[in-house]
Amino acid sequence: MKIKISYGLLLAAVFSVATFGKAHAQAEQKELAVGDKMPAFALTDQNGKRFNSADYLGKNFLVIYFYPKDESMVCTKEACQFRDSFNDFTKAGAKVIGINAGTVESHKSFTDHYKLPFILLSDPDNVVYHKFGVKNKMFMTGRQTFVVDKEGKIAFTYTAMMQGKKHADDALAFVKGHK
Incomplete structure (x- = not known):
């Protein structure tokens, strides 16, 4: 007895298992x-330079923001707000770092296009994204900002998908209040 399975049914089954596994892993x-x-x-x-977080501990506040995609509308507004506030972050003793799964080339193009003066890091497999426990939203990687104090502990966190500009504003207010 032969069993016929349609490709559509097979693909649906594989997609369901992959989606459930990903959702389950993220929930954990x-x-x-x-x-x-x-x-x-x-x-x-x-x-193309290697950035090691350990090199910055004890020297600066680290403002680490995770964002979904270079050149997208909300991500661009967020990056430009960090850019426009960059001198204030620097004066307050903070180093701004953006992270997403984009390539080094994509980050370089994004940096050049908007004259971004801070570090953008490529996390192609979302390893650091998962280490920080950032959650996916609406089929995209999440948008979350962390401020790390000089002792290496999370001092502030902010999450909002559609308020990119507010990430920079709230992180700066926190850093200025805790110099």
Whole structure:
């Protein structure tokens, strides 16, 4: 007896298993909260240089923001707000770092297009994204900002998908209030 399975049914089954597995894994990842230690990480920046988080601990506040995609509307507004506030972040003793799964080349193009003065890191497999416990939203990687203090602990976090500009504003207000 032969069993005939349609390709559509097979694809639906595979997609269901993959989606459930991904959702289950994401549900188990713990989102970092205030007081948690920042996980150590190393990624490549928009200039092809290796960035190691350990090199910055004890020297600066780290404002680490995760965003879905270079050149998208909300992500561009968010990046430009961090750019426009960059001198204020620097004066307050903070280093701004953007992270997403985009390529080094995409980040370089995005940086050049909008004259972004801060570091953009490529996390192609979302390893650091998962270490921080950032959750996917609406079939996209999430948008979340963390401020890490000089002792390497999460001091502030902000999550909002559609308020990109507010990520920079709220992180800056926090850093200025905790110099």
